[in-house]
Every structure is written in C-alpha cells, then in structure tokens.
Amino acid sequence: MNELPFTYQAFLSGAEISLERICADLVDQHRDKIQIKKEKLAARNMFRIVSAVISLSQKKGFQGMSLRDLSEETGMSMGALYNYFGSKEELFEMIYSQGRVFVFEVLRSHASDDNPDVRLREAICAHLYLSEALSRVFSFFFMEARNLSLPNQKNVINLEQMTESFFEDILQEGKQKGSFSIESPEMIAAAIKALLQNWYLKKYRFSRRKLTVENYARFVIGFVSSNLR
Amino acid sequence: MNELPFTYQAFLSGAEISLERICADLVDQHRDKIQIKKEKLAARNMFRIVSAVISLSQKKGFQGMSLRDLSEETGMSMGALYNYFGSKEELFEMIYSQGRVFVFEVLRSHASDDNPDVRLREAICAHLYLSEALSRVFSFFFMEARNLSLPNQKNVINLEQMTESFFEDILQEGKQKGSFSIESPEMIAAAIKALLQNWYLKKYRFSRRKLTVENYARFVIGFVSSNLR
DNA sequence: GTCTATATAACGATAGAC
DNA sequence: GTCTATCGTTATATAGAC
Structure with missing residues (x-):
C-alpha cells in the first residue's frame, strides 16, 4: 500500500477549501464592479449566484442558462442580480479567473x-x-x-x-x-x-x-x- | 518499442470511417423525417449540416449555436434547413443516436x-x-x-x-x-x-x-x- | 430623511419555427 | 420574410435600515 503525503482530513483542516471562500475572495477582488456596499451581504449573495450558475450549467450549459433561470434558482430578482455583475459574460469571467487563482494557490502551497x-x-x-x-x-x-x-x-x-x-x-x-x-x-x-x-x-x-x-x-x-x- | 496489433492505415482500409458515412446512414435511418426525396442530395446536405453543427458547437456549445449561425455556416437558408430536421433538439438527437450506433459497431468488429x-x-x-x-x-x-x-x-x-x-x-x-x-x-x-x-x-x-x-x-x-x- | 438593496416592468434584439 | 417567445439588459419604483 502506497503512503500518502497527507490525508484528506488534514488537507481540509489546513485551509478553508470551499466555494464560499472563493466567492468571498471574488467579491473582494471585484469591489469596483459589485455595487453592493456591505461585504458580508455581497459575499453571501455572490455564493448563492455562483452556486446556482454551476448547478444550472451542469444541466444545460452556461450558454443554455438564462438569467431568468438564475433569478429563479437564487430567489433574487433580475435587477438585484445586475448589482453583482455587469453582464452574463463578465459573470463567467469573474468566476473563472477567481477559481483559477484559488486552485493555483492551493496547489502551490x-x-x-x-x-x-x-x-x-x-x-x-x-x-x-x-x-x-x-x-x-x-x-x-x-x-x-x-x-x-x-x-x-x-x-x-x-x-x-x-x-x-x-x-x-x-x-x-x-x-x-x-x-x-x-x-x-x-x-x-x-x-x-x-x-x-x-x-x-x-x-x-x-x-x-x-x-x-x-x-x-x-x-x-x-x-x-x-x-x- | 511496443508492437501494435494493426496500423492506423490498415484500420482505415478495413471499413469506411467518416462523418460522410455516418450522415448517409443518418439520412437512410430517418427517411420519414427528412423531406428531401433525392437520397444523394439529402446525404450531401446533411453532411454539411452535421459538420457545421459540430464545428459551431466546438466554439460556443450546441445551445450557444443559433440556427442562423448554422444557416450561415452551411450556406443554406433557414427554410431549407427545416427540411432536414423537425427542430433543433431533434437534430441533436439524430446526430447523437446515429453516431452512437456507428461507434459501437466499429468498436465491436x-x-x-x-x-x-x-x-x-x-x-x-x-x-x-x-x-x-x-x-x-x-x-x-x-x-x-x-x-x-x-x-x-x-x-x-x-x-x-x-x-x-x-x-x-x-x-x-x-x-x-x-x-x-x-x-x-x-x-x-x-x-x-x-x-x-x-x-x-x-x-x-x-x-x-x-x-x-x-x-x-x-x-x-x-x-x-x-x-x- | 437618506442611503442601500431589491423588485418591477419594459426595451430592443434575437431566438426557434414555419 | 414573418410570427411569437424569450433573451440579456436597464430605467425606474419600492422597501428597509439607521
């Protein structure tokens, strides 16, 4: 039996590995584009949005997901959503770039x-x-x-x-x-x-x-x- | 150097492995849904359509591909396209099911x-x-x-x-x-x-x-x- | 009252379909 | 070419916190 350098539990204990963490970083990094002032609220809602995006994309693809789907899934109105991103395309870029940064940081560390x-x-x-x-x-x-x-x-x-x-x-x-x-x-x-x-x-x-x-x-x-x- | 059981050339010589072949089978199999009578013409145009679908889907996904994209890529009018399939969704199902049959047959042989x-x-x-x-x-x-x-x-x-x-x-x-x-x-x-x-x-x-x-x-x-x- | 966040509703463009 | 539905987007109205 091969020896593993560290267990899954040890890995999870070492740093916060979660979509919530990524979303909090995302809000922090895109402070200028997100029109919500309260950081905690922004991070919480961004998590709802990103979760819904990933869930809906799994079923029908990002292109196939409409913002009305996203509105329904998050329970947020269309108008509310646009306080968190400038466009559907920008929303994707934000998620992707932030996720990429996170993955690289974790791997490197x-x-x-x-x-x-x-x-x-x-x-x-x-x-x-x-x-x-x-x-x-x-x-x-x-x-x-x-x-x-x-x-x-x-x-x-x-x-x-x-x-x-x-x-x-x-x-x-x-x-x-x-x-x-x-x-x-x-x-x-x-x-x-x-x-x-x-x-x-x-x-x-x-x-x-x-x-x-x-x-x-x-x-x-x-x-x-x-x-x- | 490992010995291969057969070369790529020998594999290709054994049977017709091509998208044209799949499209010809597709036209044959869906004779009832395709409103074009001349079989050769139908197979040729179906190949243009399927090629374009695959090409466009690679860039933006099947959902992201519009039928106007498809019209432009194939050089066929919207009306003409609808002689070859009943709906965008049906077009997808046709391609998928026919491809699946083909792949399975080749692998099994x-x-x-x-x-x-x-x-x-x-x-x-x-x-x-x-x-x-x-x-x-x-x-x-x-x-x-x-x-x-x-x-x-x-x-x-x-x-x-x-x-x-x-x-x-x-x-x-x-x-x-x-x-x-x-x-x-x-x-x-x-x-x-x-x-x-x-x-x-x-x-x-x-x-x-x-x-x-x-x-x-x-x-x-x-x-x-x-x-x- | 003021500021922030959310909801409503409608715009023009474009989708699939015929 | 034309239909209707729905798309992404946004202007504007409303609600809630301090």
Missing part, C-alpha cells in the same frame, strides 16, 4: 517539497483532494472553458494548461536530478492530468463503488509510479 | 482475439484510431451529452458503461487466465478510458507536438502494461 518524488505525490494528492471538495466547480471549469472570451484568454491562462505545466515541471526536475527515469515528461504529465480529471468528471461512478478519494490517490500514485523507473 | 493480452491492445488501438478519424465527433459527444433528453440519457450511460465494461471484461479474463497480475480490473479499465478520452479531447495539444496516434497508442499500451505484471 501543498506541493512544495524539495524532493521531486515527494512533491509529485503531494501534487497528485492536493489536486485530487481539491477536486473532491470542489468537484462541481472543477467540472464547471472543464466543461465551460470555451466560454472564455478571446481577449481575456491572453490574460487568463487556461486552468488546464496551468495544471499540466505544474506537473510537467515536477517531472522535468525529477528527470534532471535522476529521480525519474522517463523519456517524455510532458506525456507523463498529460497522462496524470487525464487520471486526475477522471476523478471529478466521473465522480458519480466512483462514489457508487464506495471508492474514497484517498484510495483513488493511492491508485493514481501507484499507476504513475510504475512508469517512472 | 475489432478486438476479437482470444488472447486477452492481444485483445487489450486491439481494443486500445481500435478506440484510439476511431477517435482519431472522428475526433470532432467524439469531442462533440463528450461535451454535449447533457443536451440529450432524459429517456436517451440512459442510453448514453449505457454506452459509457459498455465501453468501460468492454475493457474490464478483457482485464478480468486476463486476470483469471494468469496473463495479468492485477488487483482491480475495473480501476484499470477506468484509467484506460481516461487515457483514451485524453486523446480526442486534447487533440490540439498532441498535434502541436507532432505526435501521431500510433505513437500515442504505443504510449498508452506501455503505460498500462507497466501495471499489468
């Missing part, structure tokens, strides 16, 4: 060991645990990434490319230090990313098998490790 | 060797080659599956489960025959499917690296094989 071998396992665990806690958010990002507008795509790097580069860097360093005996770090990185995405995209399958995220982490680490030596 | 070890490689190759030839179709199916009405969604799940079960059965048999030394065939099957999906979902990444489908097939077979013994 958990996978920091000097040893590439350890750091790789840390990164796999951190990503799996994070996507477990925020599975709906991750699925939303994956499925709706194409809604990013082109001018912003220069500033907002695709979340997926960021993730893959993160793993590729670890593998590259491990290769140079002699920890890993691999041909192509980018191919292994792509494979790891596919296995990680599989967890949150097909979560309903795994939960039906009563498979915990920790056991899946052990499986992925084992599966990948067989190809590093 | 390959991967029939008695040796589990050989059959596993056959199945991986067949799936990868098929998704290479029809990558836009596969991506469309994956991304737009949620647009299916509820009665049909059960068929989608069954197809997904069938694909995964197909690999699971091979692994299970190989385990019993002693060819594979594995704990959980279903976990390996899930991992294989994730790696296969990765090919057509992120094709643009791989083609930028000048990676051929055969080389990716070798990579997947090698990556998986490391975990079978």
